[in-house]
Amino acid sequence: MPKVPEYWLYACIATAVVCLFTICFSRNYGISKKLAIIGLLFTMGFAWNARYAENRLENILLIDLEGKEFSLEGRVAALPQSNSSGAKFAFEVDRASAGRENLDRFPKRIYLSWQPAWRNPQDIPEVIPGQRWRFKAKLKRPYGSLNPHTFDFERWSFHQDFGSSGSVRSGELLIDRDIAWDEFELRMELARWHLRKKIRSMLSEDARYVGVLIALVMGDQNAINQDDWQVFNATGIGHLISISGLHVTMLAGIGASLAAFIWRRRTWPLIAPVSKVAAVSGFATAFIYAWLAGFQIPAQRTMYMVGVVAFALWTGRNPRSFDIWWWALAFVLLIDPMAPYTPGFWLSFGAVAAILYAMGDSSGLLGIPNGKELEVHWMQRMSHALREACRVQTVVTLALLPFTLFWFYQVSIVSPLANAFAIPLVSYIVTPLAIAGALLPEFIGRWLLLPAHASMEYLAAILEWMAGWSWSVIWSRQPAWWMLVISGCGIVYAIRPGDIGETWKWRLLAITLLVPLFVWPTQLNSTLNQGEFRAIVLDIGQGTAVLIETANRRLLYDTGPIQGKKDDAGQRVILPYLRGRGIDRIDRMVISHSDSDHIGGAASLLKQIQFDSMMGSLPSTNPLLQNLQARKIPAIPCRFGQRWEWDGVEFVIWHPHEETIFADQYPGKPNEMSCVLEVRNQQSSLWLTGDVERQGEAEITERLDEKMLQEIGARELIFMSPHHGSKTSSSLALLKQLEPNQAFVQNGYRNRYGHPHPDVTARYRGLGIPFYQTPETGAQTWLFKNNAKSSTQFLRHDIKRLWHRLM
Numbered sequence: 001m002p003k004v005p006e007y008w009l010y011a012c013i014a015t016a017v018v019c020l021f022t023i024c025f026s027r028n029y030g031i032s033k034k035l036a037i038i039g040l041l042f043t044m045g046f047a048w049n050a051r052y053a054e055n056r057l058e059n060i061l062l063i064d065l066e067g068k069e070f071s072l073e074g075r076v077a078a079l080p081q082s083n084s085s086g087a088k089f090a091f092e093v094d095r096a097s098a099g100r101e102n103l104d105r106f107p108k109r110i111y112l113s114w115q116p117a118w119r120n121p122q123d124i125p126e127v128i129p130g131q132r133w134r135f136k137a138k139l140k141r142p143y144g145s146l147n148p149h150t151f152d153f154e155r156w157s158f159h160q161d162f163g164s165s166g167s168v169r170s171g172e173l174l175i176d177r178d179i180a181w182d183e184f185e186l187r188m189e190l191a192r193w194h195l196r197k198k199i200r201s202m203l204s205e206d207a208r209y210v211g212v213l214i215a216l217v218m219g220d221q222n223a224i225n226q227d228d229w230q231v232f233n234a235t236g237i238g239h240l241i242s243i244s245g246l247h248v249t250m251l252a253g254i255g256a257s258l259a260a261f262i263w264r265r266r267t268w269p270l271i272a273p274v275s276k277v278a279a280v281s282g283f284a285t286a287f288i289y290a291w292l293a294g295f296q297i298p299a300q301r302t303m304y305m306v307g308v309v310a311f312a313l314w315t316g317r318n319p320r321s322f323d324i325w326w327w328a329l330a331f332v333l334l335i336d337p338m339a340p341y342t343p344g345f346w347l348s349f350g351a352v353a354a355i356l357y358a359m360g361d362s363s364g365l366l367g368i369p370n371g372k373e374l375e376v377h378w379m380q381r382m383s384h385a386l387r388e389a390c391r392v393q394t395v396v397t398l399a400l401l402p403f404t405l406f407w408f409y410q411v412s413i414v415s416p417l418a419n420a421f422a423i424p425l426v427s428y429i430v431t432p433l434a435i436a437g438a439l440l441p442e443f444i445g446r447w448l449l450l451p452a453h454a455s456m457e458y459l460a461a462i463l464e465w466m467a468g469w470s471w472s473v474i475w476s477r478q479p480a481w482w483m484l485v486i487s488g489c490g491i492v493y494a495i496r497p498g499d500i501g502e503t504w505k506w507r508l509l510a511i512t513l514l515v516p517l518f519v520w521p522t523q524l525n526s527t528l529n530q531g532e533f534r535a536i537v538l539d540i541g542q543g544t545a546v547l548i549e550t551a552n553r554r555l556l557y558d559t560g561p562i563q564g565k566k567d568d569a570g571q572r573v574i575l576p577y578l579r580g581r582g583i584d585r586i587d588r589m590v591i592s593h594s595d596s597d598h599i600g601g602a603a604s605l606l607k608q609i610q611f612d613s614m615m616g617s618l619p620s621t622n623p624l625l626q627n628l629q630a631r632k633i634p635a636i637p638c639r640f641g642q643r644w645e646w647d648g649v650e651f652v653i654w655h656p657h658e659e660t661i662f663a664d665q666y667p668g669k670p671n672e673m674s675c676v677l678e679v680r681n682q683q684s685s686l687w688l689t690g691d692v693e694r695q696g697e698a699e700i701t702e703r704l705d706e707k708m709l710q711e712i713g714a715r716e717l718i719f720m721s722p723h724h725g726s727k728t729s730s731s732l733a734l735l736k737q738l739e740p741n742q743a744f745v746q747n748g749y750r751n752r753y754g755h756p757h758p759d760v761t762a763r764y765r766g767l768g769i770p771f772y773q774t775p776e777t778g779a780q781t782w783l784f785k786n787n788a789k790s791s792t793q794f795l796r797h798d799i800k801r802l803w804h805r806l807m
Contacts, residue, residue: 004050015043049337059107059163061141067750069169071097072135075178077109079192079294080127081222086115087127090162091135107163112137114168125173129189132175139166143749145539146778149409149478149580150573159338188291192218195292199438202446209456212241213434213449216426219243219293226566231460233408234467236415237422243293245302245348246427248286251435252306255285279310297332297339298348304328321356325349343407347400354399355392358495393419395495398511402487405479405517409579414472418463430455477582479517487514529786531648531681535718537780538577540569542724542748542755543597546688547577548679550647553587557677557688562600570601575608577779584609587646590638591616591624592674592690599624606631615642617673617690619662637662638675640703652678654700655692671723672696684784685715687738689722689729697722697734704737712738718782721745721764721771725756735767742770749775 022036073095080089089112096106112135116124142165144153157165179186196214203210211223219242232238259281264274286306290299308327312319319327329349332339339345393416404411412418430452437448466472479487490513493506500507528534528551536547543561547554560569578584589611592598602624605611614628615636628635636642639660642653655676662673674690692700719740722729724747743764747755756773764771772780 004054008050012043012047016040019043048334052337056158056161056163059109059161061107061110061139061164062105063141065098065103065106066140067138068098069136069138070103072110072133072137073174074133075186076127076129076131076133077186078189079129079196079220082127083223086113086124088113089127090160091133109161110139110164110166111142111157111160111162112166112168114171125171128176129193130177130179130186131173132178134172134174136169136171137166138169139164140750141165143775145541145573147539147573147577148779150576155338155341159336159341185291192220192292192294195438196220198442198445199434199449202437202442202449203453207453209453209460212456213430213438213452215241216243216247216431216434217293217438219296219299226571228460231464231467233410234412234414234473235418235422235463236412237418237426237463239347240419240422240426242344243296243299245298245305245352247431247435248289248293248299248302249306250427250432251289252282252286252302256282276314279313283307283310297336297342297344300332300335301328301348301352304331321360322353325352325356343403346403346407350400350403351396354395354491354495357492358395358399358497359388359392360497391500398491398495398514401514402479402484402491402517405476406484409476409478409582411474411476411518412472413474414466414469418466422459422463425455425459430459474518475579475582475584476518478580483516487517490514528647531786533647533649533679533681533686533784535679535686535780535782535784536577537720537744537746537774537782538573539774539777539779540573540746542751542753543569543600544592544690544724544746545569545574545601546720546746548686550649553646554583554585555588555590555651555679556586556605557590558592558598558690559589559601559605561597568601568604570604572601574601574605578609585612586610587612589614589616590675590677590688591618592676592688593617593670594619594622594624595670595691598690603627606633615675617656617660617662617675648681650680652680654678654687654703655696657699669693669695674722676700679784680712680715681784682786683715685712685717686782686784687717687719687740689720691723691729693723693726693728694731697729697731701731701734701737709737716741718784719743719769721756721760723755724751724753725760725773726753727757727759730760730763732763735763735769740769742772744772744774744780746774 019036019040022032023040026033026036072091072093074091074093076089077092078090080087091110091112093106093108093110096103114124114127142154142157142162144151144157146152146154177190179190195218199214199217200210203213208225209228211221211225212228214223215221221242224241229238232241256278260274260278263269263272263277268277283303283306286303290296290303293299305324305328308319308324311317332345332349397416401411433448433452433455437445437452439445440448490510493510494508528549530551532551534549536549538545538547538560540560541563544558545560546557548557549555556574560574562568578586586609589602589605591602591614593616599618599622606627611633613634613636614624615638616624617638618625618635625635637660638653638656640653640655640658644651653675656673660673671691671693672695674692674696676690676692676696677688679686679688717738717740719735719738719742721743725745745756756771761771774780
């Protein structure tokens with residue numbers, strides 16, 4: 001198990017001793033004492049994070065135990081994600097065994113998926129927090145596809161302290177409730193489950209936005225439709241569909257007001273001042289609701305800020321606004337060192353910091369002295385409030401712009417307009433009704449949830465109309481660090497406190513520093529010269545997806561697999577990667593054949609990315625061809641002999657046969673009809689082979705006569721292992737004919753087919769061909785230059801393959 005080296009421990013101890021000595025014995029509060037305090041805090045932070053990481057790495061499943069079936073006994077430890085396709089949940093393991101052997105060294109917390117047999121979805125009983133189960137489950141280390149700009153499942157598992165993930169084969173319920181009286185966290189998870197079930201029971205099954213109401217009440221966003229999320233993000237109101245600081249503050253205020261009302265009714269103020277009791281009650285309310293909401297970072301931040309204010313009130317202190325902010329930040333980082341890896345951390349703390357910085361003296365700016373607001377006419381107060389609200393919205397929008405682009409690669413142009421009516425509607429109508437309806441008895445709560453849901457329906461209809469505007473969203477690439485620094489400097493000046501009327505010209509000039517975030521070239525591959533190309537082999541699982549880029553053109557070869565009814569690689573991997581790169585147009589899509597692991601993501605990509613043409617080996621009745629026809633995108637059958645040139649790079653089709661006719665169905669086995677594409681420049685050749693098997697490989701070998709081999713010449717050849725390395729492909733005859741210099745394969749981690757087959761792996765090894773597998777490397781980038789000394793460079797994105805690189 002990897003640990004922090006001992007010399008780091010000794011270095012931390014020595015640094016801490018020196019810093020403490022300097023702090024204790026320095027007479028003046030000078031530069032040395034300040035540096036000593038900073039050094040001590042840095043050392044303590046490093047030690048805390050190192051221990052945090054070690055604890056989690058000690059919880060990882062041993063590599064020798066991967067793929068085995070275990071008997072597990074333990075408890076459901078958190079709110080499950082449940083839907084018609086099954087349940088996913090955290091499980092605390094108390095006892096584990098493999099066969100007759102009890103395992104002492106086993107992860108204490110794992111992530112399980114329980115899916116029903118497709119014939120009978122009712123096979124799975126309801127999974128409830130606190131239940132004790134005995135499961136038969138097959139486990140593996142936390143593993144996820146590793147691509148730039150996509151969701152990192154391994155990092156998420158590390159953050160959640162999941163030492164393993166796996167699927168349940170069978171389960172036996174042992175105890176329906178197994179929660180001790182002092183297990184507050186687990187009791188809150190059970191309360192969240194009851195609350196979610198209660199909300200669902202009070203609305204009809206076809207209530208589309210019940211998931212939104214659940215998210216507003218308790219922070220569980222899993223029931224929200226993906227199409228609805230696209231509308232919310234396109235209109236810039238996604239931040240409202242969660243537990244925000246405003247919700248916690250509102251409930252804390254209600255709790256404080258209620259406590260103050262009760263406390264002042266009697267002689268209790270003689271025991272403790274009403275203000276102090278109200279402060280404690282407000283913090284207690286915020287604390288309970290933050291846990292009920294899943295302890296999300298915005299809720300944590302607000303809870304800690306309320307707690308700091310309550311502490312200051314009890315101790316007679318008068319903290320500055322930023323002091324409260326800094327204390328909340330310290331508490332969040334102390335409890336959760338990985339919080340900065342989440343968007344919610346930056347968006348929540350960034351928004352509050354921007355408001356505190358920009359609005360410090362705004363009352364005086366608008367002609368109403370502090371404390372004199374009630375002495376002016378109500379129309380002036382209304383004007384003041386409106387101007388303040390507009391300025392706050394502008395400040396938050398500008399301040400969060402770099403974070404939004406960094407995490408989501410988009411900016412909503414209609415966001416100010418959408419938020420103008422969505423914020424008051426969601427914050428002051430939908431959310432209060434939803435929370436009250438969830439907490440009150442059902443015979444009352446139902447009549448509060450119904451108008452909350454109806455309000456959300458009307459709001460969603462307007463938002464969907466706005467999201468349909470062609471100019472509603474600007475897409476951009478993930479900004480580089482220097483863009484964030486430059487734009488940050490401009491934002492700090494643009495939102496600074498002071499009279500806007502006197503400095504508006506300079507503020508507008510500062511805003512121009514945000515321009516590089518949008519206009520920095522993204523469409524042209526500026527790093528590629530004429531005759532050069534790049535291939536990005538995505539870590540797509542058990543499927544294929546390769547992006548080819550020349551100086552001015554792009555080609556996508558296959559679109560990855562489909563998983564379940566609503567999940568596909570196009571939406572999950574390819575689209576986020578393209579968005580992060582700032583790519584919204586691809587010149588040609590090539591589909592090797594109609595298997596779902598090659599065509600699965602095409603429909604999702606066509607909704608979001610502009611394609612100029614398509615080439616593939618598909619039967620004429622394939623739904624993708626009808627989709628392309630409806631979008632007026634030309635589709636070309638793939639046949640041997642076709643070739644074209646982009647930017648000095650040649651594209652050559654080697655298979656299927658030039659006389660192949662694709663009618664209602666394939667003339668042969670689908671795999672054997674795979675479109676085999678070669679991409680070449682003067683120095684290098686890349687072969688993309690789809691799922692072609694022995695028969696197709698034999699046909700290609702026959703076509704590789706002496707003339708064709710002379711055409712390929714002495715180029716350095718990179719070869720995609722056909723059919724994910726199956727035993728029926730990578731024939732010795734084809735490999736000897738082509739003599740590839742290197743090879744790669746796209747396959748799923750521990751896939752059920754056993755790809756790549758050991759015989760195939762041994763065949764490449766026996767021929768001295770380096771063989772790279774995406775489960776081991778993550779996404780691969782192959783750079784093909786025109787330089788004879790360094791024609792091909794292989795770059796691997798494996799720096800975050802946490803468990804497999806360190807264990």
